[in-house]
Amino acid sequence: MATDDNTAQLKASNGMQQLPPMTPQQRQFTESGGLNRYRDLVTGDRNWLFFIGFELYSLFCSNLASIVGLAARRLCLPAFLRSSAGSLVVGKGLTIRQPHRISLAKGVILDDYVTLDVRADKRRDADVGIEIGEHALIGRGTIVVAKDGRIRLGKACNIGSACRIATQSSVEIGDSVLIAAYAYIGPGNHRMDDFDRPLIEQGMDLRGGVRIGEQAWIGARATILDGVTIGREAIVGAHSLVLEDVPDRAIVAGVPAKIVRYRE
Numbered sequence: 001m002a003t004d005d006n007t008a009q010l011k012a013s014n015g016m017q018q019l020p021p022m023t024p025q026q027r028q029f030t031e032s033g034g035l036n037r038y039r040d041l042v043t044g045d046r047n048w049l050f051f052i053g054f055e056l057y058s059l060f061c062s063n064l065a066s067i068v069g070l071a072a073r074r075l076c077l078p079a080f081l082r083s084s085a086g087s088l089v090v091g092k093g094l095t096i097r098q099p100h101r102i103s104l105a106k107g108v109i110l111d112d113y114v115t116l117d118v119r120a121d122k123r124r125d126a127d128v129g130i131e132i133g134e135h136a137l138i139g140r141g142t143i144v145v146a147k148d149g150r151i152r153l154g155k156a157c158n159i160g161s162a163c164r165i166a167t168q169s170s171v172e173i174g175d176s177v178l179i180a181a182y183a184y185i186g187p188g189n190h191r192m193d194d195f196d197r198p199l200i201e202q203g204m205d206l207r208g209g210v211r212i213g214e215q216a217w218i219g220a221r222a223t224i225l226d227g228v229t230i231g232r233e234a235i236v237g238a239h240s241l242v243l244e245d246v247p248d249r250a251i252v253a254g255v256p257a258k259i260v261r262y263r264e
Contacts, residue, residue: 171186180218
């Protein structure tokens with residue numbers, strides 16, 4: 001005990017502060033901040049010219065109101081994306097990180113205050129990013145996060161307000177899927193098998209991602225965890241917790257979700 005106390009005092013006398021337990025990402029941005037770290041977060045492995053250009057876009061176009069703002073974002077944002085097509089509708093307050101890893105197809109609609117957040121480790125050449133299909137709509141305040149993973153939203157899917165879709169592996173949402181407000185899709189569970197380490201430092205228990213089949217309907221405040229496949233034309237009831245695969249055309253509900261019946 002005395003040795004531990006002496007070590008703590010020595011660190012304090014050298015101007016060092018012992019950090020509390022935290023996730024690897026928290027530690028990454030806590031231990032070394034500054035401009036380089038900010039650039040890594042916002043534009044990843046792009047050069048300084050790309051970074052400065054994107055900062056200027058964010059400053060002058062991101063929160064610009066009215067039809068002038070819509071026109072400015074439609075004109076300027078594609079210059080920073082991996083790919084895009086015409087007729088984009090991008091609301092104000094869009095938060096977008098590592099835009100060169102994001103693809104928006106023709107007719108995509110992003111409502112106000114949407115977040116498209118890619119967090120790719122520039123040291124690895126991983127297939128990481130967000131791809132949104134033609135005529136898809138993402139509702140106000142929804143957050144889509146690909147952490148060293150890939151998210152694909154199919155054609156004409158409709159994501160409600162204030163949803164969270166996140167992954168460290170993959171999320172694939174089929175064409176014409178309807179997701180109601182406040183749904184929570186994709187994140188894995190935190191590991192808890194090492195009793196000698198704080199839970200926050202144990203990382204995630206990843207199970208291969210989430211897949212939602214075409215024309216499925218996910219109810220309000222439903223939670224779909226990592227490793228689950230939702231079948232084609234299936235329905236997940238509001239407030240359900242889905243821990244197991246759902247067959248095609250099945251209707252499930254409850255905590256945990258169970259099959260109620262099948263669509264005729």
